[in-house]
Structure formats: structure tokens, C-alpha cells
Amino acid sequence: MGKFDAELIEIANAISTPGKGILAADESTGTIGNRFQAIKVENNEDNRRKYRQLLFEAEDLNKYISGVIFFDETFYQKNDAGVPFVELLSQQGICVGIKLDKGQQPIEGAAEGETSTDGLDGLSKRCAEYRKAGARFGKWRATIVIDSAKGAPTQLAIDEQVRGLARYASICQANGLVPVVEPEVLMDGDHSIEVAAEVTQRVWAAQFKALADHHVLLEGCLLKPNFVRSGEKAAVQASSVEIAKWTLRVLQNTVPPAVPGINFLSGGMSEEEATLALHHLNTVPGKKPWSLSFSYGRALQKTVLKVWEGKDENIKAAQAALIKRAKANGEAQLGKYAGGAGGAAASESSFVAGYKY
Numbered sequence: 116m117g118k119f120d121a122e123l124i125e126i127a128n129a130i131s132t133p134g135k136g137i138l139a140a141d142e143s144t145g146t147i148g149n150r151f152q153a154i155k156v157e158n159n160e161d162n163r164r165k166y167r168q169l170l171f172e173a174e175d176l177n178k179y180i181s182g183v184i185f186f187d188e189t190f191y192q193k194n195d196a197g198v199p200f201v202e203l204l205s206q207q208g209i210c211v212g213i214k215l216d217k218g219q220q221p222i223e224g225a226a227e228g229e230t231s232t233d234g235l236d237g238l239s240k241r242c243a244e245y246r247k248a249g250a251r252f253g254k255w256r257a258t259i260v261i262d263s264a265k266g267a268p269t270q271l272a273i274d275e276q277v278r279g280l281a282r283y284a285s286i287c288q289a290n291g292l293v294p295v296v297e298p299e300v301l302m303d304g305d306h307s308i309e310v311a312a313e314v315t316q317r318v319w320a321a322q323f324k325a326l327a328d329h330h331v332l333l334e335g336c337l338l339k340p341n342f343v344r345s346g347e348k349a350a351v352q353a354s355s356v357e358i359a360k361w362t363l364r365v366l367q368n369t370v371p372p373a374v375p376g377i378n379f380l381s382g383g384m385s386e387e388e389a390t391l392a393l394h395h396l397n398t399v400p401g402k403k404p405w406s407l408s409f410s411y412g413r414a415l416q417k418t419v420l421k422v423w424e425g426k427d428e429n430i431k432a433a434q435a436a437l438i439k440r441a442k443a444n445g446e447a448q449l450g451k452y453a454g455g456a457g458g459a460a461a462s463e464s465s466f467v468a469g470y471k472y
Contacts, residue, residue, distance in 0.1 A: 119291040123335025124375075126251050126293045130210050130337060131376030131406035134445040135181035137295075137339075139380075139412035140170055141214035141254065143186060150416075156425035164192045169423060170416075171203055173434035179445035182210040184254050184295075184410070190245070201249040212252040212295065213245045215283065219258060222275055226267035231275045232257045235282060242290035252293035254339065255283040259300045261314050261346065268314060273321050281325035284336055294331070295378070295410070297339040298322050302382050304346035308353040312343045312361045319369035333373035339410050341382050342392050355388065359395035363403070372404035379407070381414030386440055389414035390447045390456065397450035408448045415440050 130137065142150070147166070148158035156162055167189050170176075183204055190213055193199050201211050215238065219230035232255065242253065257276035260267045277298060284294035300315045319340065326333065343361040345353045353361070370377065379396075381389040389411060396407050409415075415437065423433035443456035 117288065117332065119288065120332055120335060122291065123288055123293050123332060126210060127335050127337055127375045130182045130252065130293070130378075131408065132181050133406065134449050135179055136409035136411070136441075136444055136448060137182040137184060137212070137378050138170065138176075138180045138415055138441070139184045139254075139410050140167055140189065140416075141184040141186045141212075142412065143218075144188065150420055151425070154420055154424050160188070162425065163188065166420075166423070167192065167200065168194045169430050169433055170419070170437060171200055173437050175438055176441070177207040177209050179438070179441035180209055182212055182252060182410075184212040184214055185250075186214055190248070190250070199249075205249060210251045211249055212254055213250045213292075214256075215241065215245075215253045215287070216255040216257075222272055225269050225272045225275075226260070226262065226265045228260045228262060228265065229267055229269060229272035230258060230260075231272075232279050235279065235286075238283065238286050239290060242287055242292050246291045250292060252295055252337070253283075253287045254295040254297060255280055256297040256299060256339075259298060259314070259318050261300065261304050261306050261310065263306070263310075268318070273318055277318065277322040277325040280322060281329040281331060284326060284331045285329040288332055288335060294336045295339045296322065296326070296336060297380065299339075299380060299382065300341045302341065302344060302347050302384075305348040305350070306346040307349060307351065308343060308345045308357060308361055311345065312365055315341065315343050316365045316368055319365065323369060323371060333371055334375060336374065338370060338374055338377045339380055340377065342379055342384070342396075344382075344384075344392075347383065355391040356395050356399065358392045359399045362392075362396055363399060363401045366405075367402060370405065374405055376406040376408060378410035381409075381411045384414060386414045386417055387454075387456070390440075390443045390452055391454065393444060394447035394450060394452040394454075397448060406448070409444045411444065415444070 217234035287294035446452040
């Protein structure tokens, strides 16, 4: 057993508590700026702080959220009363996580659009510093492109991304952080759900081989994958039930039962689509030895931002919108979501081509 093994297992299982999931609030300064622009809010540090405070101070957040992923700036910010956000969430029993990757860079010799993920240099030191400051898990996003016309994904790109994720995971665990492993097969493209399933299965199989090669403790890590679904521009869009069936099939073929939790990313699905996909994943027949939950950013925050509009008088209403969506996803994790939370606004697409955090 490693130095932190028992604690890593405890944290991974705490994040995987039934009826709860992860709020991804780790958008970079540029990405949050794009969202602010849509609601005519200036992208400055204090507005970013106020918005994150809105999220973290929502009443009953800990009923449905077991972990929150921070961006570096947010990690060191405080609320109006001077309480650090890390402490604010920890007091609610919510685990604090930190985005550790430094974005995507093109891979020379791979297909056009394929990338590797920056951030391994100095990662061990950063992990140790974040843990000392209160972080208990990390997150690292690697993207895989499907584009048959360009020959993507290449084996080169898959190998590069899964090995990087495995190296990150082992460094996290050596420093006492639970790694959230995020090999995202992007929904950009016109491919069918069958093609998405074939590629996703290749990626997840390669990912767990790489994690084994790097001696990663599976009981002390979490997977943050995409749902298996049709490309955004596909002529035929699979239903949420079909998405659930294909996703479960690929999970069963690739993910060991030692992994305590699988927290899906929304990947540009609307709030309602993401919740329904999770609900059906938890209700379709089949063996499910893992907690199947969420790690949503856009699919928890899109309506919140529209309600808030940067105005103090809208904070309570925006917080209510967050809790409504978080509750819906908590119910979906339990397979008890009845549908309709958030009304028509929740069905608006959140897709952004080539999305970057």
C-alpha cells in the first residue's frame, strides 16, 4: 500500500456518494469571459469571484454536489466575508479539486486537429502545493478527435493522450490527490453513434492499459468520460436511451469494477439532454459495478448565467436555478429523474466546436 492509498480510496468513494456529483467550475479566464460576454458582464477578476461565490454559497449545494473543480485563480479567492472558497466548500463536506492540465497542443505527425496535453512539467510540485492548500483531487482533460476524412483518431494521438493521463494520475496519487482521468472523445463531427462507440472503446481500453502500466491505484481514482453519442452534425441523432445503452456497453467492455466512480462530462449537450442521458444510463438493464454520475460545467451553469446577468438582485434566483439543475442530476444518478427541470431553457444546446476549458 502506498502512503496515501487509504485516503485516496476514501475520497474517491466520498465523491461517488449516491445522488451526488461534481460541479466543474474550472473554466479558464478566457472561457469564462466568453460566457460573460453572452450576458454582457465584464470579464474581470472580481466578477469572476462574485460568480463563483454565487455557485459555492447556494443553499443546499452539498445535498447534490460532492466535489467542485477549481481553476487556479478561483482556488485562492475568498468570499465577501473573507472566507477562502476552499474552506467554504470543505465546511460543507464538499471535496475540493483543481484543474491541473495546461491545455492542448498540436501533435506533429498526427492528423490535423489532434493534440496532446501540456502540464506534466512541474506537476508533482504543483500537486503537493495544492494538497497543502486544501485540494483533495485533481482533473486532467485530454481530447480525442473523430474525423475519418483526416484519418483521426490516429493511434499516435490515442497513445499520447492516454499515457499523459496515466502519468498525471500516478503523480497525483503520489502526492495525495485523487486523479480524475478525462479522456474526452469529442462530439464534433458527423459520425454515427456506432462509430463513436468503436472509437470510445479503443480509447478507454488503451486508457486502462496505460493506468495499469503506471501502477495507478484504480480504487483511488475516478473516470470522467464522454457519453457515447452521435456527432453533433450527424444526420441521425441517437436518443438518450440509445446513448445510455451504447455507453453502458462500452463501459462494460473496458472499465474495471475497481474504479469507484464514473463522472460523465456533458460535452456540449443541453442541460436536459445531459440529465436524461445520465438518468437512462442508470435505468437501462445491465451490470453497473460503478457509481455512474456527473461532472458537469455547462450543463449545470448555462441557465444560472442567464438568470444572474451579473446583477446582485438576481443572485438568489440564479442559485435556485443551480440547485434545481443539481437536484435533477442527483435524481438522474439514482435513476429517479422524471424530466422537465428548468423548462424550455434547459433544452438549449451548449455545444461549442473545438471546446476548450
